[in-house]
Amino acid sequence: MSEYDPQALQAKWQQRWEEMEPFRASEDPADPRERRYMLDMFPYPSGDLHMGHGEAFGLGDVVARYWFQRGYNVLHPIGWDSFGLPAENAAIKRNAHPAEWTYANIETQAASFRRYAVSFDWSRRLHTSDPEYYKWNQWLFIRFFERGLAYRKGGLVNWCPNDQTVLANEQVIAGHCERCGAEVIRRELTQWYFKITDYAQRLLDDMEQLEGGWPERVLTMQRNWIGRSEGADVQFYIEGREEPVTVFTTRPDTLFGATFFVVAVDAPLADEICAPERRESFEAYRSAVAKLSDIERLSTEKEKTGVFLGRYAINPVNGERIPVWAADYVLSDYGHGAIMAVPAHDQRDLDFARKFGLPVRVVVETGLPDPAESGVATPGEGVLVNSGPLDGLPKAEAIRRIIDILEADGKGRATVNFRLRDWLLSRQRFWGTPIPIIHCGDCGEVPVPDEQLPVTLPDLRGEALAPKGVSPLAAATDWVDVECPKCGGRAKRDTDTMDTFVDSSWYFLRYCSPGYEDGPFDVEQVRKWGPIDQYVGGVEHAVLHLLYSRFFTKVLHDMGMLDFTEPFVRLLNQGQVINQGKAMSKSLGNGVDLGEQIDAYGVDAVRLTMVFAGPPEDDIDWADVSPAASQKFLARAFRVFTDVASEPGVPYDQGDLELRRVTHRTVDEVTKLIESYRFNVAVARMMELTTAARKAIDSGPGPADPAVREAAEVLAIMLSLVAPYTAEEGWERLGHTGTVALAGWPQADPVLLVQESVTCVVQVAGKVRDRLEVSPDISEEELRALALASEKVQGYLSGEPRKVIVRAPKLVNIVP
Numbered sequence: 001m002s003e004y005d006p007q008a009l010q011a012k013w014q015q016r017w018e019e020m021e022p023f024r025a026s027e028d029p030a031d032p033r034e035r036r037y038m039l040d041m042f043p044y045p046s047g048d049l050h051m052g053h054g055e056a057f058g059l060g061d062v063v064a065r066y067w068f069q070r071g072y073n074v075l076h077p078i079g080w081d082s083f084g085l086p087a088e089n090a091a092i093k094r095n096a097h098p099a100e101w102t103y104a105n106i107e108t109q110a111a112s113f114r115r116y117a118v119s120f121d122w123s124r125r126l127h128t129s130d131p132e133y134y135k136w137n138q139w140l141f142i143r144f145f146e147r148g149l150a151y152r153k154g155g156l157v158n159w160c161p162n163d164q165t166v167l168a169n170e171q172v173i174a175g176h177c178e179r180c181g182a183e184v185i186r187r188e189l190t191q192w193y194f195k196i197t198d199y200a201q202r203l204l205d206d207m208e209q210l211e212g213g214w215p216e217r218v219l220t221m222q223r224n225w226i227g228r229s230e231g232a233d234v235q236f237y238i239e240g241r242e243e244p245v246t247v248f249t250t251r252p253d254t255l256f257g258a259t260f261f262v263v264a265v266d267a268p269l270a271d272e273i274c275a276p277e278r279r280e281s282f283e284a285y286r287s288a289v290a291k292l293s294d295i296e297r298l299s300t301e302k303e304k305t306g307v308f309l310g311r312y313a314i315n316p317v318n319g320e321r322i323p324v325w326a327a328d329y330v331l332s333d334y335g336h337g338a339i340m341a342v343p344a345h346d347q348r349d350l351d352f353a354r355k356f357g358l359p360v361r362v363v364v365e366t367g368l369p370d371p372a373e374s375g376v377a378t379p380g381e382g383v384l385v386n387s388g389p390l391d392g393l394p395k396a397e398a399i400r401r402i403i404d405i406l407e408a409d410g411k412g413r414a415t416v417n418f419r420l421r422d423w424l425l426s427r428q429r430f431w432g433t434p435i436p437i438i439h440c441g442d443c444g445e446v447p448v449p450d451e452q453l454p455v456t457l458p459d460l461r462g463e464a465l466a467p468k469g470v471s472p473l474a475a476a477t478d479w480v481d482v483e484c485p486k487c488g489g490r491a492k493r494d495t496d497t498m499d500t501f502v503d504s505s506w507y508f509l510r511y512c513s514p515g516y517e518d519g520p521f522d523v524e525q526v527r528k529w530g531p532i533d534q535y536v537g538g539v540e541h542a543v544l545h546l547l548y549s550r551f552f553t554k555v556l557h558d559m560g561m562l563d564f565t566e567p568f569v570r571l572l573n574q575g576q577v578i579n580q581g582k583a584m585s586k587s588l589g590n591g592v593d594l595g596e597q598i599d600a601y602g603v604d605a606v607r608l609t610m611v612f613a614g615p616p617e618d619d620i621d622w623a624d625v626s627p628a629a630s631q632k633f634l635a636r637a638f639r640v641f642t643d644v645a646s647e648p649g650v651p652y653d654q655g656d657l658e659l660r661r662v663t664h665r666t667v668d669e670v671t672k673l674i675e676s677y678r679f680n681v682a683v684a685r686m687m688e689l690t691t692a693a694r695k696a697i698d699s700g701p702g703p704a705d706p707a708v709r710e711a712a713e714v715l716a717i718m719l720s721l722v723a724p725y726t727a728e729e730g731w732e733r734l735g736h737t738g739t740v741a742l743a744g745w746p747q748a749d750p751v752l753l754v755q756e757s758v759t760c761v762v763q764v765a766g767k768v769r770d771r772l773e774v775s776p777d778i779s780e781e782e783l784r785a786l787a788l789a790s791e792k793v794q795g796y797l798s799g800e801p802r803k804v805i806v807r808a809p810k811l812v813n814i815v816p
């Protein structure tokens, strides 16, 4: 095997690694090495690995392998997010059990990961669909339930008519089901929720810990999703109604500009206060709106719609009577489901006012054209007018002032609202974790006792799993009918399963002690490994998965099980692999198959192509990259390894100085580049080192020079981060035993980093008086001091010079 043969290398080294297990994390408490926890978002077993996996895991592996080389005790585990709908749909189609499809795919992916040479600790592998894993979902659910953080309530929910299941708000994308794309409708159902809203403020505050470690755009998305608004609750009486109605407003300063009042058409209040003569039109309107998604309702493009309810509200500060309307642009589940409308300063209100001929009154003078005429509301800064006691005040002050007034009169108060809703976690599908609750006519909701966990899924398959609008579990009566754990009476199991985001909200903790039987994880082990030093995954998880994981972490912290409050210290979002400018898709026929690429070019060339294509966050267009060129480069590097003609252990310092300088500068730069995620530039530096070594072999000091060996060894170690097979074989050809993956990261010798000096001319009054040998990157201050300290220069100076002009590194001009 003198020629570079990637497929042969793969076969050989895969087997060696299997024997060596070089990537097992050590649990030995006496192990003195610093620990590092590197995690890739775990895969869903939908088939074999695809190009996206190739990129994400290839990038993550650069970090993990770098840490191995640095001598850390690294935890780099792998598992599968193996519950979920696709398995169930496949099972219905094939009259099979979802487990068959799931576990077959897992085996396929596991084999592909091994071939792809990702540095996993295989001993910690987990699958969320294993009862040994989901038992702890149930255990956690019960702990949440006991703490009042899991509860059941009825309400309107998002329902996918195709998948026949409830969806969380987060799973509705522009009114459509995230999974199948069907249009989502609203349905009244009793469902389980996690009370994530209790943690809204902490989810926001703790983001401070993530600044600098997470991409700014992800932090922004999290912030927007949580959606904190400061404002005031203001009470309005409605004529003929005993109790006042509260509205939430971020602009209490505009209270004197409220010209009408709007109730969400689907809020119970609208139904309650609707005047009899308006009922018919109200009901017709309400059923039309029921078909719309929140996104459509809130769209600013959409024509405003609404109906007058025949009633009037009283403005609490000036006693004015304003008409009450029902409309869809006010949501029933935000704030209090009713608003005071200020058309002059809120665009939605203005659109509505213009459509229905309602008055517009400016109360903040902004200097912009009158909204009633321009059609453009003026939400910005200004001075209050037409507002009684607020007149003349700037906006911010007016807000404070009106809140004081309202509070003094008991008509309102300062308040904070969050856009975040509680997490709807129950699903009416089979392939998930059964909710461990038993419903008893006498005792109500009774948790399954811990010692009876896990509640395993009944054995259903094929047609029995077909969606029927209720959970398929409901039909398994043997499974459903149980004794109440409290009173022993006849009771029924809850038939819903959990959202699979529950599974992924804590799996990273389980990896620290995967076989642990006394709890979801061994608290001591997590204390040692956690939190995750580096998390790598797609930006599609910027909201959901990350928010839920952060929530779980905080709850577990409050339960005394974790000593940290944020799970992921650093986050890297890799780009997507696309082709010809577009996302790969079956319909476009532009798909690229990872396995085929590997068959054609070898694992190393594919991995190197992924890493070299650009910054990790950028998309990779497979049409613009060349795995063939990557393979050629690897063959060149390989030839350098095989050409080295000295023995291991030769003293490098006897080698060619010029090549040694290149090698050490490369080490210095690549180290910094890897640590700042600029992996593509690091690869470029490795390529340059390869070229320099080649030149030294062919037309320089020759293959036996110790500097050539040094360059080749450094190259093998650095290359092991992206092209592990080539690096291993090269390392062996260089006469080493063991794996290159643990050879140790090279250290740059600072002496060799100093470039040859530059001559600096020092002039006094325009005449050259001295020449100094200085470093090319000397600073201006240093050079100035050096020039003034020169004895030759001193001879021409008497006291402080009038002026010193420094042009580092080549010239200093002194005016005496």
Ligand code: ANZ
Pocket: 228, 229, 248, 249, 250, 251, 254, 264, 329, 330, 331, 332, 333, 334, 335, 336, 337, 338, 339, 340, 341, 342, 344, 345, 346, 379, 417
């Ligand atoms: C009067 C007002 C005047 C408002 C003004 C805004 C500007 P954020 O920032 O998103 O929290 N609002 C309150 N509850 C609502 C609901 N259930 N559905 C739709 N809109 C609702 O938005 C708060 C503002 O959105 C509130 O402040 C209210 O309109 C509206 F110049 O009150 B505002």
Ligand code: ZN
Pocket: 440, 441, 442, 443, 444, 484, 485, 486, 487, 488, 489, 491
């Ligand atoms: Zn009971």
